[in-house]
Amino acid sequence: MKKIWGKKAGYPREKTENGWHDSFSIQQSGYQIKDNQLILSQGNHEGKRQPKIIIPFELTNPLKGETKIINVSWKKNQWTLNIACDIEIPPQMPLSEIKKMLGIDRGVRKILAISEGWKLFNPEYWNKIEKKYIEFQRSLDRKVKGSSNWKKVKSKMSSMGKKTSNRMKDLCHKTSRELVDKSDLLALEKLETSKMVSKENKKVGKWTRDGMLKACWGKLAFFIVYKAKGAGKWYMFVSPSNTSKRCSNANCGKINKELKDEETFLCPSCGYKEDRDVNAAKNILWKAQKKLGLIKTG
Template identity: 25%
Template sequence: MTASHVKRAFKYRFYPTEELAFLSEVSSVPLQQCLRHSRTAFTGFFAKRAKYPHCKSRKESRKSAEYTTSGFRFRDGRPTLAKMSAPLDIVWSRPLPQGVGPSTVTVSQDSAGRWFVSPLCDDPSVRPLPASGNAVGIDVGLNHLLTLSTGEKIANPRHERKDRVRLARAQRNLAKKAKGSANPAKARREVARVHARIADRRHDLLRQLTTRLVRENQTLVIEDLTVRSMVKNHSLARAISDAAWHEFRSLLEYKAAWYGRVVVVVDRFFPSSRLCSTCGTLQERMPLHVRTWTRDCGTVHDRDVNAAKNLLAAGWAVTACGAGVRPQRSSPGGQSAMKQEASRREP
C-alpha cells in the first residue's frame, strides 16, 4: 500500500462568515443543544416514528435557546446565563421547589415580543393524591364548554369572540402598512399581542378546570373527538378552535398521570347523545339543534347531561369489568358470524 492510499484525519478550524457571525455572540451550549435536538429528530425519522425534520426560520419561528447546567448558574434566586455579566431581571410566576436545582433553562421569545425563562426540574410536591371513589363523565360542547354527569354546566367564555373587534382592527392596520419599512413589523406584533391575550386567558381557564377535575375525581371519562376533521366545518371551525378541546384533553391526561388518576377515552362513534341513560333505548336521529328530548319511558333529557351520563356509564364498564366502549358495528347474525360457524364445522 502506497502512502497515497493511507487515510488521514485532518482538523479544520471553522471561521464564521458574515451570515453566521451571530452564532459567536452566544454560548456554545445552546448551539450544541440544537445539534442534539437535530439528532433526536433524525433518529425518529429513520425509525419511521416521525416526519422528516424541517429547519426553523430565524425570523418567523419562536426564538429559543436551551442551556444545560454548564451554561447557567443561579445566584440569589436569579439565573445568569453564559456570556452574560449580570443575572436576568425576571418576575417569577411561582417559586422553584425547595432544595431542587434545574437541569436545563430555556429562554424563549414569542411572536408578541415577550421573553420567558423556563427552568426544568423535578418537583417533589407532585405525587399521587389519595384514592377517591368519585367518577365523572365529561361532555365537551360549544354552548357550554363542559357538561358533567353530575348536571353541572361550565359556561364557554368565548375568549376569541370578546376580542374579535380588537383583532380585526389590528389586522386591518397591518394590511394597510407599506412593505419594506419597519411599520409592518410593529403592526404584526400588535396582532400577535391580541392573539397572545386570547390564548393566555384560554390556557388559564383550562388549567384551572383540569386541576379541579383531577383533584375531585378518581376516574374521568371523556370522548375521543377528531378535532382535525371537525374544524373542516367552516360554520363551526372558529368556535371549535376557540374551545380548545384537544388542549383540554392533553392537560387532563398529563395531570391525571401526575396525581394517579384514570382517564378513560370513549370511542368517537359511541352514541352518547342518542342513547337514553335511563332505559337504554337508542334514538335514530338527533340533530344538533335538538337540545332536549323525551323518551318513551317518560324521561326528559338534556342533550349534554344525558351524553355525560352515558359516557360515565361506559367508563364504569371499562374500569369495572374491562368491557370495551366501541359500539357494535355489525349484526351478531351477519356474514362474519356465518363464516366463523362454517370454519368451525370444517373438518
C-alpha cells in the same frame, strides 16, 4: 437579554412570519436557579473566566422537583423560559378506592359539560377578540407587507394574542384543577377536533371563536391528564361513537339515531330528558366505567 443572545452570539435564529424567532436550550450543568433568578455560567473564553449572567424571571407556575433542561425562546416580543422539572409521581390509587367519577364532554355549544351537570360556556369576550382579529387581518391585507404601518398592526395583533392566550391558559388551569380535585376518575372522549369546528373559520386562524375553542379542548385535556397523574388519580379516553346519541338513563341505554341538533336530549324509548351535552358526559363516564370493569351491565 436580546443583546446577549443576538445574532452575533451565534445562537440559532429562525425567521418567521412575525419576525425573528430565537430559541435554544441550556443543559442542567450550565445554570443555577435561585430566588426567581436564572444564573448562567459562561465558563472560560480565550483563557479568561467570563462573568456570570443573571436573569430575573417571573414564574407562571410554581417550580416543583428538580429542574432539568431550560428552553429559552424569544416570541411575541418577550423572552420565555420553559423549565422542565423531574417530579416524583405518586402511585395511582387502587381501582377499588375510586369513589368520585366524572365524565367530561367537550363540545361546540360549550367548552365542556360534566356528568354532574356543571357546564363551562365559551367566554363572552371570545366574540370580541374574533371581531377584532378579523379587523386587524383586513387592515393588514390593505398594507404593504413589512411597511411600518404593517408592523404596527402586527404588533397590536401579537400583544392581543399574548393576552388572550394567557387568559385562556388561566381558565384551563383553573378548570382542570377543579375537575381533578373533585374526582378520582376522569373520563374524556378521544377528539378529532378538526372535524368539530366549522370549515369557514379555519382560514381565519386561531383567534376565531372556533380556534380558541379547539385550543381550549386540547389544553384542558393536557392539563387534566398531567394533574390527574400528579395526584395519583385515574383518567381515561374513550371512543366518541354514539356518546351523544345514547340514552344515559341506567335502565335504558337505547341509541337514539334520529337525534337532531337540539339542546335537550329526549329519549323516545323511556322519556328520559337531559341537557344534550350532560347526557353525552354521562355516556362518556359509562364507557370508562365499563372499560375499567366498574360496572358489569350494558
